Amino acid sequence: MSKKILFIVGSLRKESFNHQLAKEAEALLSGKAEVSYLDFSEVPVFNQDLESPVLPAVAKVREEIQAADAIWIFSPIYNFAVPGAVKNLLDWVSRALDLSDPTGPSAINQKVVTVSSVGNGGHEPLFAEYSKMLSFIRTTVVGDFTASKVNPEAWQTGKLEVAEDVKENLKKQADVLLEAIN
DSSP: OOEEEEEEESOOSTTOHHHHHHHHHHHHHTTTEEEEEOOOTTOOOOOGGGSSSOOHHHHHHHHHHHHOSEEEEEOOOBTTBOOHHHHHHHHHHTSBSSTTOTTSOBSSTTOEEEEEEEESSOHHHHHHHHHHHHHHTTOEEOSOOEEEEOOTTHHHHOOOOOOHHHHHHHHHHHHHHHHHHO
8 A cells, every 4th residue: 555645835836946846756755655736726715704614625635635644845935934825725724624623633633744945045934934833733743854945047947956965855854754654
């Protein structure tokens, strides 16, 4: 039985640098785990008035998260912080599945999670914010987070060049993630 790792790419841009980094990580997991990408583009801005009945887009992301053995977030840095789209997704999936017990389990409750990021700096505050938030929403955070800078020519070419030390860090992160779910 193959382990399932769900990738959440925090930039909704089709060929974002973080999506390209996720493809590098996916290659490292080839033959070791089944990788899928979460499409959360239809999830609305969180609003308690929309919680019941559960919206189809929210039900879909909850089901995919629940079916995964682990989650790997690939996050850009927006103003030295977690992108709003990812924060919004985590707000939705961290809500209790049974609204009569707000402290009860959520879709992401106890999931093994790790984070990587491509950006031009600000990784430390981003990773600190993720560590704090992911612990608060009761996930199991594993591995050292991997930071990658954008190579200067990528802004014209659209092609991220992943440095060898970043590839090595991704490999270590993948190994720790696999070990945590085995």
